[in-house]
Amino acid sequence: MTLHLLKLCVGAGSIEDLQAWIDFRAEERRARGEAPEQCHTTRMVPTRRDELLDGGSLYWVIKGSIQVRQRLIDIRPFTDGAGIKRCDLVLEPILHPTRPHPRRPFQGWRYLK
Numbered sequence: 001m002t003l004h005l006l007k008l009c010v011g012a013g014s015i016e017d018l019q020a021w022i023d024f025r026a027e028e029r030r031a032r033g034e035a036p037e038q039c040h041t042t043r044m045v046p047t048r049r050d051e052l053l054d055g056g057s058l059y060w061v062i063k064g065s066i067q068v069r070q071r072l073i074d075i076r077p078f079t080d081g082a083g084i085k086r087c088d089l090v091l092e093p094i095l096h097p098t099r100p101h102p103r104r105p106f107q108g109w110r111y112l113k
Contacts, residue, residue: 003051004112005072005089007040008105009060015068015095018060022093038070038093044108045077045087058091059112065100 012018026036046052057069074090 001051002055003048004056005058005109006112007058007109009062012062015097019095038091039088042087046075049075061103065102066098067100068095068097
């Protein structure tokens, strides 16, 4: 069964803001000679990886509403330089607007069926 993630999009006031950030980061990666993939780093590693990668998406909460989603391509756990376990959520760089759905603030991410 496909499973999704829900996450607050801190710092973006609109879908256009998020798209501008994605474009900016992709250009930075290209300038460094890296692949322009989009990754979002999070502290917690999802334990339901297979369900998330079976067509799952990351749904972004912007200004108190779910407004857009991005398809999950990969989940890459790693340990940072300080020895802290983290995770890169590799996302399709295409934003798919959704019908706005109100959500209260929360920390981290949540599973979404």
